[in-house]
Amino acid sequence: MNSSNPRALATKTMLLILSQIITTFSATSFASSAPDKTGYSTKYKQFDAPSERVPKYFSMEKIVVNFRGEGKAKFLAIDLEFMSYYPQIVETEMEHLRPILKNNIDRLLRNQFYSQLHTPNGPDRLREEILQVARKTLERHQLFPDLLEDVYLERFVMQ
Known part of the structure; x- marks a missing residue:
């Protein structure tokens, strides 16, 4: 392309402008969900990182449901x-x-089957499903789901 050609110059100018627009758009569209210093997206409520890694617990006791x-x-x-x-x-x-x-x-527990829970890995599978339900709930309320590390069954009785 000859730079003295007006058509070629207009094409180069348009490509340059489009390139700048795309770069600007990309930077602003991802800025709102970019990780902050804690390592998770700013679309979630932010918490200061704990000063030491000491596990803390939230108890939900005596959940009893009719199930399958x-x-x-x-x-x-x-x-x-x-x-x-x-x-x-x-x-x-x-x-x-x-x-x-x-x-x-x-809701999750009511839809469980005895034959699935009575297997050697049944309680572990249930733990994983409960953790996923809890994480989805946190995420729906703008809380980073992976801040919830695990869930433990302190009591598991089928009667």
């Missing part, structure tokens, strides 16, 4: 302990979400 016991059991009873290294998550945020968490976990 397949004639062998009628009730499923569990006690849960959710663990996070961020005290704000378990001491404040999850407490505010307790009714929502209870509802969502109850």
